[in-house]
Amino acid sequence: ELKVEQNPLFLSMQEGKNYTIYCNYSTTSDRLYWYRQDPGKSLESLFVLLSNGAVKQEGRLMASLDTKARLSTLHITAAVHDLSATYFCAVEFEPGAASKLTFGTGTRLQVTL
Amino acid sequence: DAGITQSPRYKITETGRQVTLMCHQTWSHSYMFWYRQDLGHGLRLIYYSAAADITDKGEVPDGYVVSRSKTENFPLTLESATRSQTSVYFCASSESGHRANFYGYTFGSGTRLTVV
Numbered sequence: 001e002l003k004v005e006q007n008p009l010f011l012s013m014q015e016g017k018n019y020t021i022y023c024n025y026s027t028t029s030d031r032l033y034w035y036r037q038d039p040g041k042s043l044e045s046l047f048v049l050l051s052n053g054a055v056k057q058e059g060r061l062m063a064s065l066d067t068k069a070r071l072s073t074l075h076i077t078a079a080v081h082d083l084s085a086t087y088f089c090a091v092e093f094e095p096g097a098a099s100k101l102t103f104g105t106g107t108r109l110q111v112t113l
Numbered sequence: 114d115a116g117i118t119q120s121p122r123y124k125i126t127e128t129g130r131q132v133t134l135m136c137h138q139t140w141s142h143s144y145m146f147w148y149r150q151d152l153g154h155g156l157r158l159i160y161y162s163a164a165a166d167i168t169d170k171g172e173v174p175d176g177y178v179v180s181r182s183k184t185e186n187f188p189l190t191l192e193s194a195t196r197s198q199t200s201v202y203f204c205a206s207s208e209s210g211h212r213a214n215f216y217g218y219t220f221g222s223g224t225r226l227t228v229v
Contacts, residue, residue, distance in 0.1 A: 004155075033217050042203065043156075043220040088155060100146070100171065101218060103155035 002027055004091050006104035013079050014112055021107045023072040023089035030067045031092040033101065034074055036085045043088065047074075079111045116140075119204050119221035126194050126228055134189045134224045136204030144207040145187040146218065147171075147179065149200040156203065162187055194228045201225050 003026040013019050023032070030051055035043040047056045049065035049072060056063050060083065062075045072089055086108045090101040117138040126132045136145065143164050148156040148171075158171030160179040168179050176198060178190045191198055204221040 035220075042222045045217045045219070048217045090156075100158055100161060101156075102172075103148075103157070105153060105155040 002093055002102050004089060004102050004104040006089055006107050008107060009105060010108045010110075012110045012112060013076075015080055016078050018078065019076050021074040021076070021087055021109075023074070023104055025070050025091045027093065028067070029091045029093055032065050032072045033090045033092070034063050034072075035088045035090065037088065037106070038085050076109070081111045081113065084109055084111045117204060117206050117219055117221040119202075119224050121224060122222065123225045124227070126226070128195060128228055129193050132191045132194055132226070134202055134226070136187045136189070136221060138185055138206045140206065140208070141184055142206035142208050143184070145181065146205040146207070147177075147187070147189045148203045148205065149173065150203060150223075151200050159189065196228050199226060199228045
């Protein structure tokens, strides 16, 4: 069974602090996506990680992919309130065929002043 | 406007009724998807389509029907709505379902469906 697990499910952090969200998946894939969702809104693409060792950064967010460990991380540096949202990782399985995304359950991030 | 649009934005329906959720994209993307979002489950794939007239089941297809007569439209029909189908439904599209896809999937704004 294909599984994508995120932890933590909920994260409350103070502004200025650093933290990491983890995304583990159960089967081989070298393609992983991170999305952000604000309450009542759609999903916004943050990062597309396409190979082992891929690292991408945008502002205070940095995502990495370790395909051997089947692990991706989303690191938040010096959090600000605007980063409060739910973050999803999604793994693309069945490369070479009609690929589909399997999502993690999401991490709700709350950044407090 | 270019993009992916879903309608209606909100829908309340009664148990047993048939309801159709619409999805329209203007990019001519080959792949389209329907996901449902429920607390504690993330997003789960209902159906997807690789091209017009080609559809396939996802993780949770029971109780749903899709069609794709035109590339730009991918409606989702609940044949006889049940309370367990109360959810937020997202349509998505993708340029390609294969490894050459560098841009990910683009999601519509969602339809919040309540079955009473």
